[in-house]
Amino acid sequence: MDDLAQDLADFIVDSPTPYHAVAEAVRRLAAAGFTEQAESAPWSTEPGGRFLVRDGTFAAWYVPESAGPGSPLRIMAAHTDSPTLRIKPNPDVGVAGWRQVAVEVYGGALWNSWLDRDLGVAGRLALYDGSIALVDVARPLLRVPQLAIHLDRQVNQGLKLDAQQHLLPIWGLGAPVEGELVEFLAAEAGVAAAEVAAHDLVVYDLTPPARLGERFELLAAPRLDNLSSVHAGLHALLAAAEHATDVIPVLVGFDHEEIGSGSATGASGPLLENVLTALAGGHDARAAAFARSRCLSVDVTHAAHPNYLHLHEPTHRTLPNDGPALKVNANQRYATDAPGAAAWHRACRDAGVPTQVFVGRNTVPCGSTVGPLLATRLGIRTVDVGIPVLSMHSARELCGVDDPAHLAAAATAFLTDPI
Ligand code: ZN
Numbered sequence: 001m002d003d004l005a006q007d008l009a010d011f012i013v014d015s016p017t018p019y020h021a022v023a024e025a026v027r028r029l030a031a032a033g034f035t036e037q038a039e040s041a042p043w044s045t046e047p048g049g050r051f052l053v054r055d056g057t058f059a060a061w062y063v064p065e066s067a068g069p070g071s072p073l074r075i076m077a078a079h080t081d082s083p084t085l086r087i088k089p090n091p092d093v094g095v096a097g098w099r100q101v102a103v104e105v106y107g108g109a110l111w112n113s114w115l116d117r118d119l120g121v122a123g124r125l126a127l128y129d130g131s132i133a134l135v136d137v138a139r140p141l142l143r144v145p146q147l148a149i150h151l152d153r154q155v156n157q158g159l160k161l162d163a164q165q166h167l168l169p170i171w172g173l174g175a176p177v178e179g180e181l182v183e184f185l186a187a188e189a190g191v192a193a194a195e196v197a198a199h200d201l202v203v204y205d206l207t208p209p210a211r212l213g214e215r216f217e218l219l220a221a222p223r224l225d226n227l228s229s230v231h232a233g234l235h236a237l238l239a240a241a242e243h244a245t246d247v248i249p250v251l252v253g254f255d256h257e258e259i260g261s262g263s264a265t266g267a268s269g270p271l272l273e274n275v276l277t278a279l280a281g282g283h284d285a286r287a288a289a290f291a292r293s294r295c296l297s298v299d300v301t302h303a304a305h306p307n308y309l310h311l312h313e314p315t316h317r318t319l320p321n322d323g324p325a326l327k328v329n330a331n332q333r334y335a336t337d338a339p340g341a342a343a344w345h346r347a348c349r350d351a352g353v354p355t356q357v358f359v360g361r362n363t364v365p366c367g368s369t370v371g372p373l374l375a376t377r378l379g380i381r382t383v384d385v386g387i388p389v390l391s392m393h394s395a396r397e398l399c400g401v402d403d404p405a406h407l408a409a410a411a412t413a414f415l416t417d418p419i
Pocket of ligand 1: 225300369
């Protein structure tokens, strides 16, 4: 496997939840010499690499020697969360001799893709003493079983799933016992169950990432949306720190994009604005800095699906391995404008990376991402891009094996662009 695609596969396996993705991201940054900037501590203006963590969101940046108040910022933004099934506060349910786990749908998941998969559980336990314990049970623990076709002969005419009734995973036989899931997870995390006050837990598919295709040119994996972008951003920021220019490169991975970004740690919250204001040298210097800054909003895009070509715009189709796509939408569902697009094309040209352009059909509304939200909040010119995938929001998505390296190289050029 291409080195970067293999590294992406490893990153995905290590990151079953946003909390784990953040932990793995800052582990990599710390290994490269970045140090933590606590939100509550005095702001460090020293040159060098820093990261800041809050829950499932992180920001990281590199201050070059030449930087000062008003220095331009080059920001790359992505998201750490993915559609999934989230475990409810009182999870222990069951009926007719089956023990089950109560779940809520998180984000716009393709529910059918979660059926008949071996599922693990991961997330965080919040203890009474204020501490957090991450937990990841990476063995087959749960399954949302399909109904046998003999009991619904019409199922292939169109599967209908009721989120309340049909998505409850089983996790064994017997009668449900109140508190047993938390007890089990506390033991896995090495904490006393009586000390667990609350939890943020999700289920996840355990099938490891794999190269696919006769020529191995595709990568099948969970959570490519949007860990592929977070991962490329980490490589880009570390490369930008190695080849620092006069601009300040910044990477941010937000939680809660899949549910609209409206949260304390989401892209609509104040966290990035606070970081950028401090990096710009405070409120007085920030208008000048922001005017010369640019943001690259990176999230996966739709590869043209060969079985549903009529849903794609014929002159703006994208294909895996043809490079990350520039995303354009007249109604600002993507924030890209012509000067921003030019900056992206310059980055790709400088990096020797192919790129393509995605535009949706007039009759098929496209999705959106953090780009327009950040542009609205910060007033910084923003460009939306992303690598093409099939099966977006499935438990298992598909991208090109060359595109992670393409994206990392183009993002590196963007994060160091002095123009
Ligand atoms: Zn996404």
